[in-house]
Amino acid sequence: MTVTLLVNGQPPADPAHAIAAEDRGLQYGDGLFETALLQGGQVRFLDDHLRRLQEGCERLGFPAPGGDVLRAEIARVTASVRDGVVKIVVTRGAGGRGYRPAAGLRPTRIVALYETPPDLSARSISLRWCETRLGRNARLAGIKHLNRLEHVLAQAEWQGGFDEGLMLDTEGEVVCATAANVFVVGDHTLVTPDLRFGGVAGVMRRQVLRAAPRLGLPVTEEPLWPHDIESAGEIFVTNAVRGIRSVAALGTLRWDHYPVADKLRTALKV
Amino acid sequence: MTVTLLVNGQPPADPAHAIAAEDRGLQYGDGLFETALLQGGQVRFLDDHLRRLQEGCERLGFPAPGGDVLRAEIARVTASVRDGVVKIVVTRGAGGRGYRPAAGLRPTRIVALYETPPDLSARSISLRWCETRLGRNARLAGIKHLNRLEHVLAQAEWQGGFDEGLMLDTEGEVVCATAANVFVVGDHTLVTPDLRFGGVAGVMRRQVLRAAPRLGLPVTEEPLWPHDIESAGEIFVTNAVRGIRSVAALGTLRWDHYPVADKLRTALKV
Numbered sequence: 001m002t003v004t005l006l007v008n009g010q011p012p013a014d015p016a017h018a019i020a021a022e023d024r025g026l027q028y029g030d031g032l033f034e035t036a037l038l039q040g041g042q043v044r045f046l047d048d049h050l051r052r053l054q055e056g057c058e059r060l061g062f063p064a065p066g067g068d069v070l071r072a073e074i075a076r077v078t079a080s081v082r083d084g085v086v087k088i089v090v091t092r093g094a095g096g097r098g099y100r101p102a103a104g105l106r107p108t109r110i111v112a113l114y115e116t117p118p119d120l121s122a123r124s125i126s127l128r129w130c131e132t133r134l135g136r137n138a139r140l141a142g143i144k145h146l147n148r149l150e151h152v153l154a155q156a157e158w159q160g161g162f163d164e165g166l167m168l169d170t171e172g173e174v175v176c177a178t179a180a181n182v183f184v185v186g187d188h189t190l191v192t193p194d195l196r197f198g199g200v201a202g203v204m205r206r207q208v209l210r211a212a213p214r215l216g217l218p219v220t221e222e223p224l225w226p227h228d229i230e231s232a233g234e235i236f237v238t239n240a241v242r243g244i245r246s247v248a249a250l251g252t253l254r255w256d257h258y259p260v261a262d263k264l265r266t267a268l269k270v
Numbered sequence: 271m272t273v274t275l276l277v278n279g280q281p282p283a284d285p286a287h288a289i290a291a292e293d294r295g296l297q298y299g300d301g302l303f304e305t306a307l308l309q310g311g312q313v314r315f316l317d318d319h320l321r322r323l324q325e326g327c328e329r330l331g332f333p334a335p336g337g338d339v340l341r342a343e344i345a346r347v348t349a350s351v352r353d354g355v356v357k358i359v360v361t362r363g364a365g366g367r368g369y370r371p372a373a374g375l376r377p378t379r380i381v382a383l384y385e386t387p388p389d390l391s392a393r394s395i396s397l398r399w400c401e402t403r404l405g406r407n408a409r410l411a412g413i414k415h416l417n418r419l420e421h422v423l424a425q426a427e428w429q430g431g432f433d434e435g436l437m438l439d440t441e442g443e444v445v446c447a448t449a450a451n452v453f454v455v456g457d458h459t460l461v462t463p464d465l466r467f468g469g470v471a472g473v474m475r476r477q478v479l480r481a482a483p484r485l486g487l488p489v490t491e492e493p494l495w496p497h498d499i500e501s502a503g504e505i506f507v508t509n510a511v512r513g514i515r516s517v518a519a520l521g522t523l524r525w526d527h528y529p530v531a532d533k534l535r536t537a538l539k540v
Contacts, residue, residue: 005291016364017282018291021275021380026289027359028418029299035367060419061426087367089297092422094286097305097357097384099418099448100425110291114367135405135468136440140419147417148298148369149330149410152362155370156331170406170467178369197440198405 004077004113009069023108025091028099029146031108032056032091036203037241038084038113043074045240048203053090056143062092062101065109073111085114085241091146117241123265124248124258125163125237129226130154130178134169136197144200154178164237166229166250169198174224180239181205184224184232185260191228194221204238204270211267217260236261243270274347274383279339293378295361298369299416301378302326302361306473307511308354308383313344315510318473323360326413332362332371335379343381355384355511361416387511393535394518394528395433395507399496400424400448404439406467414470424448434507436499436520439468444494450509451475454494454502455530461498464491474508474540481537487530506531513540 005015012018024030034049043049050067057064074086089112093105132154140147154167155178164177176182176199183192183205190212195201212219229235234255235247244265246258264270275285282288294300304319313319320337327334344356359382363375402424410417424435425448434447446452446469453462453475460482465471482489499505504525505517514535516528534540 007291012287012291014287015292016290017284017287019289019293019296020286021277021282021288021359021382022285023289023296024422026293026296026361027303027416028422029416030419030422033297060423085367089291091296097355098425099421101422112291132409133407135407135410137403137405137420139402139423140405145419146297146299147419149300149415149417150407151369152294152298152300152371153330153409155368 006073006077006111008109009073019108020094022096023091023094024101024105025089025108025146030060030092030101031089031146032060032144033146034088034144035241036086038078038081038086041078041082043078043086045203045207046071046074048206049088049240052144052201052203053088056145057090059139059143060092060145062105062107065090065107070109070111073109077111077113081113083116085116087112087114089146120242122163122245124246126161126249127177127247128158128162128165128251130157130165130167132157132167134167134175134198136169136171138197141198142195142201151178168226172225174226174229175199177237180237180242180245182229182235182237183208184229185234186232188217190217190219190260191224192219192221193224202238203240204243207268208238208244208264211264215263215267234258234260244268276343276347276381278379279343289378289380290364292366293361293364294371294375295359295378295416299418300330300362300371301359301416302330302414303416304358304414305511306356308348308351308356311348311352313348313356315473315477316341316344318476319358319510322414322471322473323358326415327360329409329413330362330415332375332377335360335377340379340381343379347381347383351383353386355386357382357384359416390512392433392515394516396431396519397447397517398428398432398435398521400427400435400437402427402437404437404445404468406439406441408467411468412465412471421448438496442495444496444499445469447507450507450512450515452499452505452507453478454499455504456502458487460487460489460530461494462489462491463494472508473510474513477538478508478514478534481534485533485537504528504530514538
């Protein structure tokens, strides 16, 4: 449930009527989002979230809201709150009919505070393989855009019994979990999909990419296939809100010790 | 410019504040749309638009609004208006954070009337090839869902000099124009991409598929490649609002007579 909501810096008189029907975020998914953890009054990894948002705006070709503006709005929705989830949505703005963006649109900013999810401290989780595939598109790969029907359909595949699902692209490469990146531990190395054709370059993924070499763990980004996942000695998934979660089960496969993920959790304090 | 707008059957007090920020259409592009021509007080091919909308809802797994409800709302936004464009957006509804659809959401309906585009009677147009590719996804192919960033980026590639752009998928197959389907005339046959991996099964495309055999023109849906387009004796594109438009130019290629498209335009009165 939303606790607080700002649309272009204003609290809407009625949150059920906050956005223009003509907003291109609604009409075409023409925008981006970020989801960050508020922890002890601080938004974790905020710089990285704002950097990715800015890169996404550049990729879609519209002006990014100023970081100072977003920081101020985040401060307002989180004022006197210690813990929660901050979601930022930025769209190209409202106006016009037709795919071509009209000139001079003013991007829409939505900054909202949600409650912390209940299962935040889980150390290990159970995965499944999703049937829904991800289409390939290098131009959209890495950014956290609003075209997320594939992820919606993937999560709608199951209701209980699993915490997450791994997704393949249409050529059968492993891309990500529905709402997380995935890492496998090889022979003294860490490997994660390279996201050249899809997936989101996650903020927690970035922390792991930076921290692992400092811990003596070389890390590579490269194509991964289901066999690489299923034959790994250790697997974990990463998400900016949920941190690093070890995979205890994938279908009928089981894992029960997580030394690399434990080391990263300790180092990153997540 | 929007003339009239209904959201769930109500005219919003302020169209700039019509939709919940939590609407899944905005958050994830989790919905569908239709764009139909209002002509002489009648919505052209309305049955086909409503059928495709219903099929899209089934594919995405949420209840379609009743056809009677939508017809009544269309009648209200078009009352006493002779000509225009009717746009319908249906989303899974508002609520929750996270890709998984919560149970029991109530779909959002937006019915809006726009002015008729100025260039409606153009018989022939000029095309270009777009650089932006379409990702492949059989589960989303054919329906007119709200995940349209690829089309937005494709139309943003050019500003003037061309009326439309042809799009390839990531494997190089021709799928469609940015906002139209494409047909090529072969040796006494008509061919259009089969849309097994992407594209929208257009309402005007459907009219052509039905009418062509009656006019002695066998028509097939099959994979098409750029060479098939560029070597064709005649090409046309179809769109529910703009009808059938012959291709006079594609890059440096030129065509100047359009017997098959003319025959179809006459037969279909478009």
